[in-house]
Amino acid sequence: MRTTGIQELLKSRSLLFCDGAWGTIFQFAGLKPGESCELWNRDQRKKVLEVAQSYVDLGVDMIETNSFRGNGITLAGIGLENDAVELNRLAAEISREAAGDKCLVLGSVGPTGKILMMGDVSENEMYDTFAEQVHALEQGGADAICIETMSALDEAELAVKAAVENTDLEVVCTFTFVKTMSGDYKTVMGITPAQMAEKLLSAGASIIGTNCGYGMEAMIPIVKAFRDFDSNIPLLVQANAGIPKIEDGKTVFPETPDEMAGHVPDLIDAGVSIIGGCCGTTPDHITAIMNKAKVYHTANS
Amino acid sequence: MTDLNKLNESIISGDLNTSVQITKEALAEKTDPQEIIQKYMITAMDVIGGKFERNEVFVPELLMAARAMKGSLELLRPLLAASGIEPQGRVIIGTVKGDLHDIGKNLVASMLEGSGFEVDNMGVDVPSDKIVAAVQSKEIDIVALSALLTTTMPSMRDVIEALKEAGVRDKVKVIIGGPAVTQEFCDQIDADGYSENANGAVSLARKLLAS
Ligand code: B12
Ligand SMILES: [Zn+2]
Secondary structure (H helix, E strand, O other): OOOOOHHHHHHHOOOEEEOOOOHHHHHHOOOOOOOOOOOHHHHOHHHHHHHHHHHHOOOOOEEEOOOOOOOHHHHHOOOOHHHHHHHHHHHHHHHHHHHOOOOEEEEEEOOOOOOHHHOOOOHHHHHHHHHHHHHHHHHOOOOEEEEEEEOOHHHHHHHHHHHHHHOOOEEEEEEOOEEOOOOOEEOOOOOOHHHHHHHHHHHOOOEEEEEEOOOOOOHHHHHHHHHHHOOOOOEEEEEOOOOOEEEOOEEEOOOOHHHHHHOHHHHHHHOOOEEEEOOOOOHHHHHHHHHHHHHHHHHOO | OOOOHHHHHHHHOOOHHHHHHHHHHHHHOOOOHHHHHHHHHHHHHHHHHHHHHOOOOOHHHHHHHHHHHHHHHHHHHHHHHHOOOOOOOEEEEEEEOOOOOOHHHHHHHHHHHHOOOEEEEOOOOEOHHHHHHHHHHOOOOEEEEEOOOOOOOHHHHHHHHHHHHOOOHHHOEEEEEOOOOOHHHHHHOOOOEEOOOHHHHHHHHHHHHHO
16 A cells, blocks of 8 residues: 555654665666766666665665756756756656555755855756756656755755645755764754754755764764754654775775664664665665664564 | 955955955055955965864855955956966866865865965866866966765876876876875875865965975
8 A cells, every 4th residue: 555655654653764875876886986877767777776676675664766966957067957857757757666555755856066155056046946856756756855965054945945836745855964073063054953944844844854974873963953953843864874985996885784773772762753874875774774673662662 | 544454354254345345445555465465365264264174164154255355356366467476376176077076176276266376276077188288288386186975086096197197297286185085095196185174275285385
């Protein structure tokens, strides 16, 4: 049975699971630096479907789509702006095909890479770009929109509004926070979790959270900061498998599945609602996280 | 007399209109452009760069300051050129092949510019041969490379190898940066120096050209 949505699922279960990385898996599967992941939706459909399927098979509640850099402004940087609608629709179709009725599909929307205050793009252009992308994701079969890895409040707000006003889907939004010298967490644009939550909830997001960053452990204080602001709002956390290093010329993400899973109890205690992974995570990481959470849950109920 | 301390303050607070207006007033009073830059503008960029380094301000504040500084610098530059004053050094800067991140690189470019360097910003996804061609055709002291992805950091080595192959490696100092760059990596690929932030990039550039 295809469920109605994330908030609906959270009424009967306190913890849900999401997929892990796609982009870094493509890199290991031969995606070259600078090559567009999104083009693979058309040219390497099988490989994209395989990644989607590998996460669905774990029994997660939701998977994303291969469309993180699929907005028209970012695609214009590599001359693909006219392909935006098609590439996003395909992204959603591929994830839908893998998910069937087994899990939800979250249409991934990443930042444009432009800073509004610099004046390279206008608010209207940015809004239109996001509107085009979310609409195509909905057409392709997405159940929700996941606006992720954001750091600027104005850009994220435009994206959330574009999703709320141009689709009938639930809207999720996650920010990437960095640790400041004083020990608290802000985005590179200086935004705190509370500032983000306040603005985006009023813009119409129904689920917020944090992704990418510095690994699983660093997500715990961020979740606490969100919870200090709002004790009820559904919170999504997708951590990186640590900060990547270069070893023998290869990119290595240091956190093993067990290491990541080790922080899951604290993350649950802090009040997370949905756990998944970002850069460097694999189906093995998600499996370890799910197992740990289940063991912890049983021990505590 | 114009209070030039206000110029310093307006750059730090990112107030473009005020910084331009004070610069105009100072020039009308025939203040030495060199003095304006050295005493009031470079010090402002040092202050804001330090605040950024200590997470007291973030990317927007640094961008605003850089914009205010640029506004003033545009008024002063023609005068400097006319009086034959040389820049502190000539820099080309770019994000390497395969990498599209440009926020950090642009901050480094602005800080260098604000500190008296002449900067040619080549953008993102810059292939080695373009950099080699620039070094061959222009007078350049420093090649500054940025890479944010561990998968594109090797492209920095490619640039250095290409410079060697073209026989121009010794003509320039190569400085590198990005969140995953370390001193060890810098030594491995035979770059001349690295810095963790835009402020450090300026002192690094000064140090390398002085030696
Ligand atoms: C914004 C951002 C983006 C934007 C870029 C927008 C733009 N116009 O630049 C977008 C959305 C496009 C993007 C895309 C991707 N990104 Co990105 N991105 C970031 C993010 C969140 C912030 C980067 C930033 O601007 N920082 C602020 C600036 C001021 O800091 P900085 O760049 O480090 O620069 C400072 C210093 O490093 C130094 N410096 C920089 N350059 C130089 C040069 C010299 C010469 C010197 C001396 C100093 C110096 O001085 C600067 C100022 O102090 C980081 C995470 C993070 N929090 O760092 C990830 C991050 C860099 N991205 C990452 C990834 C994986 C990607 C993607 C591959 C995602 C994907 N799956 O598609 C793509 C790759 C696109 C490509 N081919 O380049 C990873 C990289 C991991 C890795 N493997 O190394 C990061 C680290 C996130 C993470 N934690 O995993 N990204
Ligand atoms: Zn990530």
